Amino acid sequence: MKEIVKNVYHVGDSGCSVFLVDTQSEYGLVLIDCGMSLDMIKDINKQDLNPMKIQHCIITHFHIDHIAACADLKQFNNKIKFYAHELDANAIEEPGHDRETAANWYGVKYTPIKLERRLKGELNVLKFGALNFECIHIPGHTPGSIAILLKLTEPNIKVLFGQDLHGPIIPGISDYDDYQKSLNMLLDLKADILCEGHYGVFQPEEKVRKYISRYIK
Numbered sequence: 001m002k003e004i005v006k007n008v009y010h011v012g013d014s015g016c017s018v019f020l021v022d023t024q025s026e027y028g029l030v031l032i033d034c035g036m037s038l039d040m041i042k043d044i045n046k047q048d049l050n051p052m053k054i055q056h057c058i059i060t061h062f063h064i065d066h067i068a069a070c071a072d073l074k075q076f077n078n079k080i081k082f083y084a085h086e087l088d089a090n091a092i093e094e095p096g097h098d099r100e101t102a103a104n105w106y107g108v109k110y111t112p113i114k115l116e117r118r119l120k121g122e123l124n125v126l127k128f129g130a131l132n133f134e135c136i137h138i139p140g141h142t143p144g145s146i147a148i149l150l151k152l153t154e155p156n157i158k159v160l161f162g163q164d165l166h167g168p169i170i171p172g173i174s175d176y177d178d179y180q181k182s183l184n185m186l187l188d189l190k191a192d193i194l195c196e197g198h199y200g201v202f203q204p205e206e207k208v209r210k211y212i213s214r215y216i217k
Contacts, residue, residue, distance in 0.1 A: 004195065012035075017198060056116075062084070070113045083119060086118040135148055158193070165186070
């Protein structure tokens with residue numbers, strides 16, 4: 001586990017990269033995706049952050065490498081509330097979507113979880129304490145993919161959680177034109193730090209821009 005910037009952490013990698021934000025308030029800890037292993041999340045307390053203080057998990061999209069541990073996490077800590085975009089929500093809340101989630105490809109049995117809120121439209125803001133988690137709809141990789149923008153004041157920077165900006169484009173599930181539009185929209189955010197789903201953390205803004213531009217045709 002590594003601190004990226006004050007109160008923002010890379011928990012580790014389990015299928016995907018999992019990130020955590022300490023709201024420094026009664027809203028506790030916020031996860032960005034949960035990966036495939038509950039053990040990794042339970043180890044958060046090695047950084048003096050208690051996993052029982054996780055109160056929210058924002059799911060960036062429905063692929064199994066980002067959601068497989070959700071049910072185990074809920075069983076471990078039943079206070080946790082989950083959020084995802086409505087266009088990916090059915091595959092997260094219902095059984096029988098093993099092709100969309102790629103659970104069949106991974107050979108994993110997915111246990112559905114109930115969302116606290118289905119995010120709608122292009123932008124939803126989840127306010128936890130003094131922090132606004134701007135959930136931005138970025139269709140392409142999946143219909144309901146989202147990125148999360150966090151504008152910090154100490155230090156004064158913008159952190160973008162942009163899981164799976166590299167793709168891939170999956171026939172029958174992804175939309176290449178939407179993907180390209182989403183990448184261009186993310187460039188306009190001019191984030192100082194990018195936390196990507198599989199390829200690490202990029203900073204400063206110049207490196208963020210270079211990484212995203214790599215996939216724009």
